[in-house]
Amino acid sequence: MSTHKNAQVLLIICFILSLKVNAQIAVNSLSELVPYLSQDNVQVKMAPGVYSITAADVKNGLYSKSSFVGKECKVLLLFEGNNSTYDFSGVTIKVETKVFQSYGNIRINEIQIIGNNNILKNLTLIDDGSVYDGPTKGALNICMDGKENLVEGFYVAAKGSFPYGYGDAFGKGGKNVIRHQKHSSCLLRGESNHLKNSTFIHRSYGHCLFMQAASNPVIEGCYVEGEMRSTDNMLLEKGTGSPADKVDFMTVWGYQLPKGYMLSTGEAGIRAYNAGETIIDGKLYKRGTSNPTILNNTIKNMRTGVTLAHARGKKYVENCTVIGCENGFSLGSGDVINCRADCSYGPVYSSTYENDKSFNADITIIPASNIYMNGSGSVAYIGGREHNIILRGSDEGAKNGLKIQVGGEKNNIRLLHGNFPNQNDFKGSNFQLNNLTNYPIFLSKKSSDVQIKSVGTVKDLGTNNSH
Template sequence: MTHKLKYFAFILLLLFSMAIYAQTKVETLAELVPYLSQDNANVVLKEGTYTITVNNIKNGTFKFHTTIDNHEALVLLLFSGNNSVYDFTGVTVNVETEVLTAFKEYNEFYELQVVGNNNVIKNLTLVDVGSVYDHPTRRACNVVMDGAGNRIEGLHLSTKGSYPYGYGETFGKGGNNVINHFKHSAFLIRGYKNHAKNCTIIHRSYGHAMFMQAADEPLIEGCYIEGTMRSTDDMLAETGTGSDGDKAGFMTYFGYKLPAGYMMSLGEGGIRAYNGGETIIDGVVYNRGTSNPTIINCTVKNMRAGVTLTHATGKKYVSGTATIGCERGFCIGTGDIVDSYADTQYGPALGVDYVNDSGTNADITLLPYEGKSYNGSGHAAIIIGSDHKITLRSAVPNPDQNLKIQVGGDNRTIGLLKRDENYPASHIKLNNLTEYPVVLDENSNNTTGVSAGKVSDDGQNNHLFYKAMH
């Protein structure tokens, strides 16, 4: 090839590359829709506020469908192309909550779903506008990620609309419910190597904030999640008002009347992994659990559980993450919690779900909090199972001595008050660098380490030594 031909070929390649990555600006949401199915698109939506109503869906402007494993979903914005970038900087999309109840023929309702690969969706503000009591026909989720290698970045999501709302898990969370539930979650990650980065979720709905199903190597990074709390005292004050809780006599799905003295989130999990689910990648449906999740530099506030990865498999890694004002902070089963933080105002900073869970390696700093403690469980941490290595550090100057670090035995939470609490804990290495007291239950054995809080030992062969900080 001559020098001129090489130069011409280079120019053609350059022009072709520029054509692929040339940015297209669109003026309206309707104008954006055709680009959602294209490959190699690079689209910017004009700054402004846009609203999606029931009529917009009925006329077909925002009415897509996906079916995975016989579950058909109505989707407002379906990103099915590959290798595309969508820039929503300065854009707010309002979705009227009336749409949740208007389409009864669909089991699922998604506001945004990604089924293509290697797409970037950035800086969208997505807001549910209407009543917290507007609810889906069955269930809804604002954002669902399928496909592979996708990234949603800078999303600001305000979730609203579920039933019943205002009671947390009091009347059920699926299956056997005292009151029939219509859940609405915020952000579901499925697929392969999908990434949620620097997203904010303001969660005012009964459902999970950010959760994973059928996800392999999901990455959640730099995200802020905020729910809201309500005391069981406040719920019980509805007695005689004719509210949903009052009509149920506040008889919980646990099998007994709601107790006073607890604080409950009105949502569910902040960041949660499931051991089942379906996803679609390149047109192929996979039925599987969640594996190899990574959580980095996130904050979860006022949710039922901060970070729960118990049901995931493979390598589980949490770093630089804080749980604040949650019913429970961290619980991962097996895996690593590094340089992370939690308070104990409304529940324990750390928990373990099952006696066969082993291999939690955790380094958590316990944080101070403002206002009254409403920790009905009475625990700063609960450790059952085996072969855990736990380091608890302290940023609390005068820790509440009524809260204990429980090793074995009592795993009691609001949902376990009437069960036999006799859980074993064995071969635990505990470095309690806080002044919270430690209780080694009679079902604990071979616990080793040091504690800056006083130690009560009813177990066998434990060697946890009290070493005062002052």
């Protein structure tokens, strides 16, 4: 055979092998799926249908993978390979909430990715059971480690925590009046991981989307929905023997639960932390979150919409909408571009610490889709310095006495009676505020050198402010 023909044959063989390598693999059950989760360069398509993971499965020794990122954790579906795609179009996986107690005193992750360059798409992941089925140690629907992974097109219904229905009134881990069994939806860690175009219906006490030890994470096009409950409604449990009634409604803040506030039954919609552990290429890293990008998301009925105050580096938020949350945006520093929020239950923006610096924002205040129950009385609370803030849009809440506030007392439910003084009564100085609404502005005695342009009236108790 000639050299030319040998080369042709070799090319054909290589082409056939490449087709075999890249051919889509069809799986028809979870037991068929699991072996491919540790493989590289596979294209897996799961047959449409409803699949279940039950406490009985755990008892029978299935789903026994462990992840030792930080504290020991059991993982139901651990994606360990690299450069693979998993297509779950038309697939629903139901995880029985009783599974959360099945491993003993160990945390549970339903899905975790520790490989690199993987794509997981179009899965419906449902927690099946009671909202009160609290995990023994803690639960999480999705955890993203590794690098450059993409989770896209998911629908996640998170359920199962204890106590449920009070938000953080009786604790949130660490110091508690009622011992908590928390359950969050999605944790981004690792390097350059991307959560995209996914829906989270969050009915558990814990964060919905949060970041720890994440470098360059992107959260894009997601819809987050929790639920709210008034403190007035909680207090109606008096005499019922409920968890709150059993502690006489004494909050973790050191005083009885007050009336007049709305609380999310979950925690943050999108939140970044300044610590954490992650695994990339088999190596454990301990670090904070840096350079988060938050794009085109809607967050409804959570404790906060987008809170990135504890992240480092460039913090960028664009085209996000916050509806019916206790607080809209809190970045400390960074950019909020073309974003929207209502102030029905709390401010559209609140400074996190007195040393917040260089926050640049353009926020449109939108009409509320529910009654106003904003116990803080503020449209926005601004402390710190060197900001450039534009507020525009609806001012319908003005008739409820709401105002834009610079410095002074926040009147947040968690900060009453002198609680957490380091998070309250801030100074605000040397920044620009352009109020294009008719909301009044209140400049506290702790405000100074603030440059104000305002359609609404301005009450100034500070020093050297201009308006």
